Amino acid sequence: MSKRSRAAAGEKVGLRDALVRAGLEPHLATLLDEMPSKSVEVDPRRPFREAGVDRNEVFFVESGILAKYKGDGAGRRQIIALRFAGDGILPGERVADYGIQAIVRSRVLVGQQRDFDPIVDANPELARFFWKLTQRHADIGYEWLLNCGRRDSTARVVHLLCELAERSGVDPDQRRLMNPFTQQQIADITGQTSVNVNRVFADLERQGLIRREGRDILLEDWDELRRVASFSANYLH
Numbered sequence: 001m002s003k004r005s006r007a008a009a010g011e012k013v014g015l016r017d018a019l020v021r022a023g024l025e026p027h028l029a030t031l032l033d034e035m036p037s038k039s040v041e042v043d044p045r046r047p048f049r050e051a052g053v054d055r056n057e058v059f060f061v062e063s064g065i066l067a068k069y070k071g072d073g074a075g076r077r078q079i080i081a082l083r084f085a086g087d088g089i090l091p092g093e094r095v096a097d098y099g100i101q102a103i104v105r106s107r108v109l110v111g112q113q114r115d116f117d118p119i120v121d122a123n124p125e126l127a128r129f130f131w132k133l134t135q136r137h138a139d140i141g142y143e144w145l146l147n148c149g150r151r152d153s154t155a156r157v158v159h160l161l162c163e164l165a166e167r168s169g170v171d172p173d174q175r176r177l178m179n180p181f182t183q184q185q186i187a188d189i190t191g192q193t194s195v196n197v198n199r200v201f202a203d204l205e206r207q208g209l210i211r212r213e214g215r216d217i218l219l220e221d222w223d224e225l226r227r228v229a230s231f232s233a234n235y236l237h
Contacts, residue, residue: 015062015109018086024129031119031126032060037111042066042102055096058116059089064106065180068098069188079188081141084167090130091116104180139235148191151230156190157200159229161210165219166233175219 019029039062042048049055051070059066061083068081068089080098083089089100091113102108120126140163147159165177183194183201190197204210209225211218219225226232 015060015086018062019060022086022133025125028123028126028129031123033109035111035119036115037109039107039109042106042108044102044104044106047099047101048108049096049100051097051099052095054094055092056113058091058111058113059083059100060109060111061085061087062107062109064108065103066106066108067101067103067185069101070098077188078191079185080144081137082167082189087137088130088133090134103185136236143235144189153190153192153196154200154203155229156192157186157197158204158209158225159231160186160189161217161219162226162229162231162233163236166236170219172222175222177217177219179215179217 014033016026016029016033019032020026024032042064048066063085066083066087066089067079068083069077069079071077082103120130143159143163147156151159161177164179165175168177170177181189183197186197187194201210201212205212209219209221209228211220
């Protein structure tokens with residue numbers, strides 16, 4: 001299993017390695033790795049950070065997956081973004097209007113804005129790096145908006161599986177995907193109910209497009225899955 005796959009599965013991969021893999025120069029990754037911070041284990045069963053509070057911290061995912069989410073006031077939530085190993089959540093200038101929760105047990109490096117900002121100010125390459133990551137996350141957000149707004153239930157779920165395979169570094173020859181999500185989490189990402197998600201998975205298995213083995217999903221017909229989801233990985237790069 002590759003480092004990227006291990007990170008998606010929740011196994012520990014060092015922050016410096018994760019940042020280098022994300023495209024940061026090693027000496028700059030070292031600066032962030034050595035920034036005053038604490039490494040914390042995040043339990044997926046409770047929120048890591050609530051909405052409605054000042055966000056003067058910077059978070060880097062060392063291993064696992066974090067999710068940003070928003071509630072609708074009626075107890076329902078929408079997962080609006082995912083952060084994998086090497087991804088970060090940067091400080092904001094105002095109260096955060098989203099919460100943060102882990103998808104799987106994750107390890108997160110937590111630093112303070114007062115320590116992070118001077119490092120970025122002194123290294124313009126870091127500012128460019130984070131600008132590129134911000135643009136990438138925006139592109140992913142646009143694709144998610146299209147997914148929930150225009151694709152049917154099956155295409156929404158399949159698109160998420162295709163994106164997960166790309167972002168977690170699944171071996172293109174094996175196409176064995178460790179599914180980190182519960183059905184409710186998939187529903188919260190794709191804007192439907194867990195009952196619908198269950199039906200989609202059953203239909204995909206009947207069609208021979210996937211096969212489930214415990215938490216693993218074998219993507220049996222990658223080309224057809226991409227066609228069903230209208231999936232192109234260009235927005236991820």
